[in-house]
Amino acid sequence: MRETTDLFAEPAEPDMPAGAFSVPRSLVALAETAILHRDPERFALLYTLIWRAFRGEKHILEDAADPLVRRVQLLAANVRRDIHKMRAFLRFREVEEPEGTRHVAWFEPEYFIVEANAPFFVRRFATMRWSILTPYRSAHWDGETLRLGPGASPAEVPDDDRLAEYWRTYFSAIFNPARLKLSAMLSEMPKKYWRNLPEAEAIPDLVRAARARTDRMIEAPVLSPPRPTRRTAPPMPPTVPGALGALAREAASCRLCPLWTRATQTVFGEGPGDARLMLVGEQPGDQEDLAGRPFVGPAGQVLDRALTEAGIDRNHVYVTNAVKHFKFEPRGKRRIHATPDRAEIEVCRTWLDRERALVQPAVTVLLGASAARAVLGRAVTISRERGRPLPLAGGRGIITVHPSYLLRLPDESAKAREYAAFVEDLQAALRLAGGG
Numbered sequence: 001m002r003e004t005t006d007l008f009a010e011p012a013e014p015d016m017p018a019g020a021f022s023v024p025r026s027l028v029a030l031a032e033t034a035i036l037h038r039d040p041e042r043f044a045l046l047y048t049l050i051w052r053a054f055r056g057e058k059h060i061l062e063d064a065a066d067p068l069v070r071r072v073q074l075l076a077a078n079v080r081r082d083i084h085k086m087r088a089f090l091r092f093r094e095v096e097e098p099e100g101t102r103h104v105a106w107f108e109p110e111y112f113i114v115e116a117n118a119p120f121f122v123r124r125f126a127t128m129r130w131s132i133l134t135p136y137r138s139a140h141w142d143g144e145t146l147r148l149g150p151g152a153s154p155a156e157v158p159d160d161d162r163l164a165e166y167w168r169t170y171f172s173a174i175f176n177p178a179r180l181k182l183s184a185m186l187s188e189m190p191k192k193y194w195r196n197l198p199e200a201e202a203i204p205d206l207v208r209a210a211r212a213r214t215d216r217m218i219e220a221p222v223l224s225p226p227r228p229t230r231r232t233a234p235p236m237p238p239t240v241p242g243a244l245g246a247l248a249r250e251a252a253s254c255r256l257c258p259l260w261t262r263a264t265q266t267v268f269g270e271g272p273g274d275a276r277l278m279l280v281g282e283q284p285g286d287q288e289d290l291a292g293r294p295f296v297g298p299a300g301q302v303l304d305r306a307l308t309e310a311g312i313d314r315n316h317v318y319v320t321n322a323v324k325h326f327k328f329e330p331r332g333k334r335r336i337h338a339t340p341d342r343a344e345i346e347v348c349r350t351w352l353d354r355e356r357a358l359v360q361p362a363v364t365v366l367l368g369a370s371a372a373r374a375v376l377g378r379a380v381t382i383s384r385e386r387g388r389p390l391p392l393a394g395g396r397g398i399i400t401v402h403p404s405y406l407l408r409l410p411d412e413s414a415k416a417r418e419y420a421a422f423v424e425d426l427q428a429a430l431r432l433a434g435g436g
């Protein structure tokens with residue numbers, strides 16, 4: 001072991017190049033985050049921490065009482081929080097350029113996080129052309145290459161556009177006055193970010209009106225009156241009159257998340273508007289995307305067969321998806337299904353919530369984990385919760401597998417077993433809805 005205090009003075013080990021040394025991987029990860037802080041002492045703090053690890057304190061990070069460790073961990077925690085805020089509160093606006101639409105966002109991070117956060121936005125918005133502008137750095141993505149540039153000013157971001165309008169509409173739609181907790185809202189969405197959030201414009205009015213809306217919600221009946229008989233109804237055509245049709249037409253131009261950019265069209269739900277049974281899947285597949293109707297591809301055929309065996313007429317059921325646009329990865333000429341992420345499910349839920357509010361089904365069947373997350377607002381383990389009635393606002397729910405899961409099973413006996421269990425779950429839903 002050398003006696004100098006210079007980490008880079010000479011090789012740490014005889015077979016290492018000059019300036020190279022080794023410290024625990026967890027320390028490297030901590031240093032990579034903490035160094036993004038603005039604290040001018042961060043370099044000295046990190047140098048000392050690494051020096052101590054190098055001098056033999058290999059487990060120094062396990063000593064939570066060490067003041068140096070605590071200080072560096074606090075820096076890293078602040079940076080991680082800033083990274084999270086940027087992901088949550090960044091809002092793109094549309095700019096038309098000769099090459100096509102560019103999405104531009106302005107954000108003021110507290111720390112030097114743009115470089116560390118850019119790969120997240122590349123993954124998240126891989127198919128969009130976008131620029132993120134901040135006072136110290138800008139990041140630009142053209143669909144293939146990420147470029148980092150100098151800082152910018154807010155004047156370089158367009159003032160207003162359709163995306164901003166969607167954020168305002170979306171926030172107003174999900175705002176629940178009965179759950180208004182101003183302090184929690186301010187800690188989740190600090191006021192300093194409001195000026196860059198289009199939906200924040202709606203907050204003062206929504207808060208002022210919250211009391212009156214809450215009173216109206218309390219007075220309104222929670223359960224719809226029982227429907228004495230089920231009626232036969234044909235499948236809903238693409239253009240239907242009434243509130244569901246108006247909602248479908250509204251959703252047809254939805255741009256709330258980037259999934260619309262590559263899909264053919266919004267695939268809205270279909271079925272009678274007073275169905276006692278609603279089936280919720282994950283998202284349209286390749287064939288549904290082209291046809292504009294839910295469950296018409298291979299998984300839809302499995303579903304149709306299982307519904308028939310369960311004694312359910314699909315014409316009596318409202319069928320929809322948690323996410324209304326097809327998410328896929330191109331592979332050659334094929335479009336391979338990609339699972340919608342939590343944020344996409346959360347944003348698209350505005351349509352599902354409004355469909356459910358209009359149809360008011362007695363029983364909602366949640367086909368797979370994405371549907372369950374959309375309706376229940378939490379992650380579920382299908383094998384643990386399937387087949388059991390769950391309380392839902394205005395009705396009940398039953399979780400089961402998605403029919404595409406049955407198609408993916410490799411061996412025939414597992415397929416037969418799982419298919420029979422799927423039919424049983426549908427029968428349980430029918431009984432719960434008072435139809436079997």
Ligand code: SF4
Pocket residue numbers: 251254255256257258259260266323324325347348349351
């Ligand atoms: S997936 Fe849903 S939220 Fe996203 S654009 Fe389509 S309809 Fe809108």
